[in-house]
Amino acid sequence: MFSTAIVSAEPLPEAARETDWKFSSSVNYDTGKYGTPDRTNSVYIPFTLKRCYSNADLSVTAPYLRQSSAGQVTWVGGKPVQVGKGKGAASAGTTSESGLGDIMLRGAYTLKRDGPKSFGLGLSGKLKLPTANENKGLGTGEMDEGVGLEFAKEINPDWSLLAAGYFTIIGDPDGVDFNNQVSLDIGFYKTLRSDLGLTVFYQTQSAIVDGNADPRSVSGTLSYSAPDGLQFSGGLTLGLSDGSPDIGLSAGFSRRF
Secondary structure, eight states: OOOTTSOSSOOSOOOOOSOOEEEEEEEEEEEEOTTSSSOEEEEEEEEEEEEEOSSEEEEEEEEEEEEEESSSEEEETTEEEEOSOOTTSOOOOOEEEEEEOOEEEEEEEEEEEOSTTSEEEEEEEEEEEOOSOGGGTSOOSSOEEEEEEEEEEEEETTEEEEEEEEEEEOOOOTTOOOOOEEEEEEEEEEEEETTEEEEEEEEEEOOSSTTSOOOEEEEEEEEEEOSTTEEEEEEEEEEOSTTSOSEEEEEEEEEEO
């Protein structure tokens, strides 16, 4: 995932069933200083439509983004990143900007999917379209491309190990040289009851700006499966470095049809 608002290690492609489409959305709030003297607050609301096939899936995500900052933080690769003045610089005053974020295209293919107590392995690719307004600090105005591997291992009927690794080429605006990014997510899924589950992840990424702290965080998401293909979720993210938000909250839903 190219966003702190969403758990970046996504499940392997969902096998097509009687329903082959899924729509999902969520409201995500992040707050943090990201190594600057001033606090940045962000609201990220993605709308995702996914088409599921037997061994693959394709999705498109169009997000709404609102950010309050002192102009030192810009959304890069779907995350708030310090690109302006450093820790000792004076604030220029906080402003709020909002609008369409960067549209994301994603595809995933199952390389291996075995039965119980075995494992699944998937290959994923992502393309960020530069639809956000770079003059408002909502994006860079450049395209990003990423590729990754996603792994799932069932330990027993109630526990599954999850892991994912991604490499992302970050587009460079004029006069800026961003580093490409390597990210790693590792965690687990725990079945709490037949309709309720908990997903926990530790996430670490390389900094895309020299001198910035590597983003590191831990997150937990509760998901509830309701009748008629509905699912509801709520999540909490805690930052472990200056490169991540101090805290993030999320609430969302999805529906198959």
